[in-house]
Amino acid sequence: MxxxxxxxxxxxxxxxxxxxxxxxxxxxxxxxxxxxxxxxxxxxxxxxxxxxxxxxxxxxxxxxxxxxxxxxxxxxxxxxxxxxxxxxxxxxxxxxxxxxARQVLRETAKESDGIVSKYLNRPLSRALSALFLQIPGFRPVHATFGTAILGIAMAIALLTGGKGGLILGGLLFHAASVFDGVDGEVARATYRSSARGALLDTIVDMMTNFLFYVGITFSLTRIYGSSQAMVGGWAVAAGLTGMLILGWIVRQVGEPGNFDLLKRFYRDRYTTGFPRLIVDAVVMITSRDFFAFGSAVLIVTGHPKLVTLGLALFASLWVVLILIALPHMMRRAGAGHLAGAPQLP
Incomplete structure (x- = not known):
């Protein structure tokens, strides 16, 4: 309402x-x-x-x-x-x-929002959405392109700057994570949600994530030496593998652009008790909002090496979870049990 x-x-x-x-x-x-x-x-x-x-x-x-x-x-x-x-x-x-208007935007939040999104990103993105919605003709796609611009600026900072570029890149990654909520909020507030918009938003999200993986690996390798290239390369390879496999799955089940499908699978499978607590914890720490914020904090506080290590571990865990869920999701998709239309973040 x-x-x-x-x-x-x-x-x-x-x-x-x-x-x-x-x-x-x-x-x-x-x-x-x-x-x-x-x-x-x-x-x-x-x-x-x-x-x-x-x-x-x-x-x-x-x-x-x-x-x-x-x-x-x-x-x-x-x-x-x-x-x-x-x-x-x-x-x-x-x-x-x-x-x-404030009430409308409050109700655009998603149930799948993590702790960082709920208490930090959403209040900021809703304030931005409220401003943009005062501009006649403003559409969700304009916000999506804004996120893409932040992602490109992040990559340039990481690839061309030294330690200052590393810090700026980390802050821009978090800024892109915050701004990523605007297109979905505008779409839901103005009744413009669409599968095409969700797909474009997902492509921009994946592009931004991948550019961060590559950019921070390049930046840390230049600053700290070749050992970071190995850790970062592991993260890039695992992250790209997960994106490709999950992208194939969502196309097979007829939900292009809906990368929340994996979260939904595990939450539907483990609904109560300790297993559900584990699922919720894993979803939280591997979500983009949490990792973008955590990466920015680690970089600004002088611990950037932990970022690539965390990327490598979380991306690997992501791939494992995808492979475990793969046969079950394909069987359920074949039986027509996977429901739900894609929504913007």
């Missing part, structure tokens, strides 16, 4: 706004009428009448938002006789647009 849900249930309500400007005022990038209609749909509405007290017509942008927010709902315009009316302001009170 993205706005305050009214105590109201009717299959064909009348949604009443003062005028077209009131109905079309943007709340987190979506017209108020669309937000209100989405609440009524969750409350059981199947067809919604929309009327403007002062007359006039809804803008094309408002109509587009209505159709995107409620794709399976019929809309009729004007005052339907005998149709119970509810004011849009009762769902989204006037003067509370900022509060409503």
């Amino acid at each position: 993205q706005c305050e849900k009214p105590v109201f249930g009717h299959g064909r309500p009348l949604l009443l706004f003062r005028d077209a400007d009131s109905a079309g005022r943007p709340i987190a990038g979506v017209a108020a009428a669309a937000r209100a209609a989405a609440v009524l749909v969750e409350d059981g509405a199947r067809e919604i009448w929309i009327a403007l007290e002062k007359g006039g017509q809804l803008s094309d942008a408002t109509i587009d938002d209505l159709r995107r927010a409620c794709p399976d709902t019929g809309f009729r315009y004007g005052g339907g006789e005998g149709v119970p009316a509810i004011r849009g302001e009762e769902i989204i009170p006037p003067g509370s647009d900022s509060a409503a």
